[in-house]
Amino acid sequence: MKFFIDTANLNHIKEAHELGILDGVTTNPSLMAKENIKGKEHINQHYKTICELVQGDVSAEVLNTTYKEMIDEGLELAAIHPQIVVKIPMIKDGLKVIKYLNNKNIKTNCTLVFSAGQAILAAKAGASYISPFIGRIDDSNWDGIQLISQIRHIFDIQNYETEILAASIRNPLHIIKSAEAGAHICTSPLDSILALLKHPLTDIGLAKFIEDSKKL
Numbered sequence: 001m002k003f004f005i006d007t008a009n010l011n012h013i014k015e016a017h018e019l020g021i022l023d024g025v026t027t028n029p030s031l032m033a034k035e036n037i038k039g040k041e042h043i044n045q046h047y048k049t050i051c052e053l054v055q056g057d058v059s060a061e062v063l064n065t066t067y068k069e070m071i072d073e074g075l076e077l078a079a080i081h082p083q084i085v086v087k088i089p090m091i092k093d094g095l096k097v098i099k100y101l102n103n104k105n106i107k108t109n110c111t112l113v114f115s116a117g118q119a120i121l122a123a124k125a126g127a128s129y130i131s132p133f134i135g136r137i138d139d140s141n142w143d144g145i146q147l148i149s150q151i152r153h154i155f156d157i158q159n160y161e162t163e164i165l166a167a168s169i170r171n172p173l174h175i176i177k178s179a180e181a182g183a184h185i186c187t188s189p190l191d192s193i194l195a196l197l198k199h200p201l202t203d204i205g206l207a208k209f210i211e212d213s214k215k216l
Contacts, residue, residue: 001179004056004187006167008035008046012190013053019193024056026109026131026167026187028087029063044080051081059109059129061087062097070097078106085109085128090118095125102126109165119151123162129185134178135168144168145177152182172196 002023005016008031016022027050032038037046047060060080062073074086074097085107088094098108102125109129110122114137122130132151134144151164166178169188172195178186 001183002056002185003193004059004165004185005193006031006169006187006189008032008037008050009190010049010053013050016190016193017054021193022054022056023185024058024187025050025054026059026087026165028061028111044077047077047080047084051083054083056083057085057107058083059085059087059111061111062089065089065091065093067093067096070094071100074101074106074108075104078104087111087131088127090114090122095121098122098125098127102128111167114147116147116150116154119162119164120154120158123155123158123160127162129163129165131165131167131187133168134166134174135170137168138170145174145181148178148181148183156182 003021004024004026005013005022006026008027013025032043037043051058060077062070064070064073077086078084086101087109088097090110090112098110101108107128109131110127111131113119113130113132119130132147137144137147148164148166163184165185165187166183167187169175169192172192175186175188175192
């Protein structure tokens with residue numbers, strides 16, 4: 001399973017990259033606003049900077065919801081850098097845009113996926129990635145991990161090439177369960193990735209090794 005970091009914070013991206021496990025980055029308008037990145041010119045420059053920090057795909061989300069506007073914005077985003085993946089919402093016009101961009105050999109990430117039916121439509125339209133929001137599904141008293149398993153089962157049967165990108169990660173267990181369920185990629189905040197490092201027995205064992213090393 002690939003590891004993407006879900007952020008627009010350059011320091012977090014650098015730290016994840018230094019761990020040696022980073023495969024890509026996902027962003028959205030909320031994450032850009034959190035970093036106080038405003039205005040098309042500044043946002044596009046920020047995407048370019050992110051692409052220069054990592055070697056993998058960087059998802060950049062369109063801000064419009066109509067067919068023509070999403071196509072125009074998608075083409076503009078794709079022109080920023082070869083690593084850009086255009087992030088398109090799961091709506092009717094969004095599917096049309098995914099098909100259009102796919103025909104232009106531009107990668108897309110269909111976001112806000114909450115059902116297997118939506119995942120099938122996105123895959124048929126030619127999405128490079130689909131992003132099921134498992135944390136938000138859990139918030140609605142449904143099972144986000146079960147959805148990942150269901151989509152992976154369908155994709156394997158149908159031989160869809162679209163990759164499943166588990167999103168809306170809330171904790172390190174979500175990452176582990178996504179891997180078990182067959183997600184191709186997991187995108188999460190830095191703190192959830194770093195939490196995978198932690199185990200009390202590791203701390204106890206290391207303390208013992210350090211203590212014993214002083215006796216040598």
